[in-house]
Amino acid sequence: MNDCNHWIETLQAHGYRLTRQRRLIIKILEESHEHLDAETLYDRVRACDESIGLATVYRTLSLLKQVGLVEEHRLGAEHSHFEATPETPHYHFTCRHCGRVIEFAAPEVLNVARELSAREGLHVTDVHLFLSGCCARCQKGETE
Amino acid sequence: MNDCNHWIETLQAHGYRLTRQRRLIIKILEESHEHLDAETLYDRVRACDESIGLATVYRTLSLLKQVGLVEEHRLGAEHSHFEATPETPHYHFTCRHCGRVIEFAAPEVLNVARELSAREGLHVTDVHLFLSGCCARCQKGETE
């Protein structure tokens, strides 16, 4: 659970400084196993440190993404959501009605990427599979 | 090539009016077999009709998307790209260096969606698979 050390070491290994703000953001991000957007993360972080700035949240997210510790997802919304990079990759379904996000694994997808890479001589660094539609719950209640 | 009729009929079938602006946008969109962003489409449309407004381009794109004639893609950029809905689905790879887009088919992906739908009772309406990385060309030239 408290694997902050790994994050911190990674940051230092890349030559980045360990600030109070970064420590806090890392803690919140790793505690939460959700898909947070910048604003939500900002609110949670403020609950601990009133003085932190939104720009710092964005800067830290982009830094963590750069070193591979977090992933950025476009879950259908106009803004981004972030989550700690999982050990095994997974993908997302979002319900257009209630916004619920369902995660799922799909090993086939990496094969697709691998075959394409081989055929076209590409170096694929990111694979995003995103489904959307109507979740089981919303198909009954209709316009929940 | 000139399948505008299908587009026009679809629009009318949905009760939308056929305006000069919509006809023109449809023509440009269907002629181009590229992934146009709103601004580029706007420029091309202006070349034929100086008076058209950007808002109309956006409104028409969203309308065409709604009736299923065009697809919107997030190809890694901060803005959207649009293309005529293809007969058979395909997906995209974008080179982070030069921006080149490579299309590819991957029937397996629909199976993944089908299995998930069955397992979770979902109704999937959109499937987006997006890869990014470095294209063959850029791997040599490096920072093209």
Added chain:
DNA sequence: ATTGAAAATGAGAATCATTCTCAGGTGGGA
């Protein structure tokens, strides 16, 4: 422990794609 240069921060301005507002224009059924 002290120092100093480089890196990071907070506040708010700036950016940029997209949407909205609203007054005037127009398609197409009657």
Added chain:
DNA sequence: TCCCACCTGAGAATGATTCTCATTTTCAAT
């Protein structure tokens, strides 16, 4: 032809993210 609900153009507004810059803070070297 007439009418009016639907469209349009222009520009303001929005909202997420990035940038600017003056002020801290980190941390490696004293």
